[in-house]
Amino acid sequence: MGFMASTPQRSSWAEQAAQALSDAGYRRGGARRAILELLDEQPCALSAVEIHEELASRNREVSRASIYRVMEELEAIGLLQRVEVGRGVVRYEPARGGSGHHHHLVCDRCGRISPFSDAGLERAIRRVSGTLPLQVSEHEVVIHGACATCAAA
Amino acid sequence: MGFMASTPQRSSWAEQAAQALSDAGYRRGGARRAILELLDEQPCALSAVEIHEELASRNREVSRASIYRVMEELEAIGLLQRVEVGRGVVRYEPARGGSGHHHHLVCDRCGRISPFSDAGLERAIRRVSGTLPLQVSEHEVVIHGACATCAAA
DNA sequence: GTTCCTGCAAAAGATTTGCAGTGAC
DNA sequence: GTCACTGCAAATCTTTTGCAGGAAC
Numbered sequence: 538m539g540f541m542a543s544t545p546q547r548s549s550w551a552e553q554a555a556q557a558l559s560d561a562g563y564r565r566g567g568a569r570r571a572i573l574e575l576l577d578e579q580p581c582a583l584s585a586v587e588i589h590e591e592l593a594s595r596n597r598e599v600s601r602a603s604i605y606r607v608m609e610e611l612e613a614i615g616l617l618q619r620v621e622v623g624r625g626v627v628r629y630e631p632a633r634g635g636s637g638h639h640h641h642l643v644c645d646r647c648g649r650i651s652p653f654s655d656a657g658l659e660r661a662i663r664r665v666s667g668t669l670p671l672q673v674s675e676h677e678v679v680i681h682g683a684c685a686t687c688a689a690a
Numbered sequence: 691m692g693f694m695a696s697t698p699q700r701s702s703w704a705e706q707a708a709q710a711l712s713d714a715g716y717r718r719g720g721a722r723r724a725i726l727e728l729l730d731e732q733p734c735a736l737s738a739v740e741i742h743e744e745l746a747s748r749n750r751e752v753s754r755a756s757i758y759r760v761m762e763e764l765e766a767i768g769l770l771q772r773v774e775v776g777r778g779v780v781r782y783e784p785a786r787g788g789s790g791h792h793h794h795l796v797c798d799r800c801g802r803i804s805p806f807s808d809a810g811l812e813r814a815i816r817r818v819s820g821t822l823p824l825q826v827s828e829h830e831v832v833i834h835g836a837c838a839t840c841a842a843a
Numbered sequence: 844g845t846t847c848c849t850g851c852a853a854a855a856g857a858t859t860t861g862c863a864g865t866g867a868c
Numbered sequence: 869g870t871c872a873c874t875g876c877a878a879a880t881c882t883t884t885t886g887c888a889g890g891a892a893c
Contacts, residue, residue, distance in 0.1 A: 568873075585858080653822060661810045666833065683824065759849085
């Protein structure tokens with residue numbers, strides 16, 4: 538039901554992604570690999586700035602330009618999902634397909650986001666999708682509020 | 691119709707908003723009024739840029755800075771809802787309370803957005819909200835796809 | 844007259860692009 | 869050796885802020 542465990546997947550989305558990129562004619566540069574590995578470890582979406590900072594703190598600094606370019610490639614191939622949660626910031630997370638599908642909780646005070654999923658919600662969305670004047674490709678649910686930590690403070 | 695929601699029918703949202711701003715100690719400048727009236731007419735959310743262009747085309751040009759400032763005030767008072775639908779763009783629409791509650795369809799080809807609502811979806815969200823580790827304040831559902839026009843093309 | 848509202852211009856961020864050097868194949 | 873990948877710097881674009889003049893009260 539509610540919360541999802543952040544299971545570090547050993548089946549490695551990073552490897553699949555690297556393979557898919559390779560199949561699509563891309564080469565394997567260091568920057569791209571570092572980004573893929575970082576994204577693969579994440580339980581939830583990161584923004585370009587967060588990726589940049591996190592890599593820098595690991596002495597694997599990658600330029601902003603490269604980060605944006607890699608994001609663009611990955612999104613185009615469908616390996617990355619874009620998540621827009623607030624204050625005009627765009628975040629990205631690995632698209633792991635059905636089993637990993639989830640939505641986002643956003644704390645409006647500290648800005649932190651976390652994943653959740655719910656079968657009933659998915660059913661409701663699937664049902665309504667069939668009635669819309671749109672060829673539906675994907676959907677996104679964002680719930681705003683105050684997280685436990687902030688609500689207690 | 692049976693019961694009326696909390697929304698008074700006689701005054702427009704623009705008038706209510708102007709009144710609420712007045713109550714909050716704000717004055718009634720021309721730029722602010724023009725923005726309120728434009729927003730009141732809209733069936734769906736507009737971005738700051740769209741507001742700027744639309745007002746300019748009516749010879750009621752308002753500076754960008756004022757648009758952003760008015761948006762900020764209105765959002766703070768709860769008269770405006772922020773909608774983030776894609777490509778890092780933030781849009782705003784009047785928060786008319788319960789009866790006007792809706793979500794958004796986004797055409798990923800032409801960028802156009804339109805409103806929709808569904809009682810079953812709301813129920814599902816209300817139900818899941820109760821199980822989350824978050825004091826929920828609001829929620830947002832965005833469905834992406836290709837609109838009828840673009841899908842046909 | 845005082846205080847707030849506006850527009851202008853500059854600043855602050857995020858994202859994109861042009862270009863040249865480096866590295867993958 | 870060729871062509872893609874990367875970093876740097878500059879350009880774009882959106883949003884925010886400082887300031888001075890004008891408008892609301």
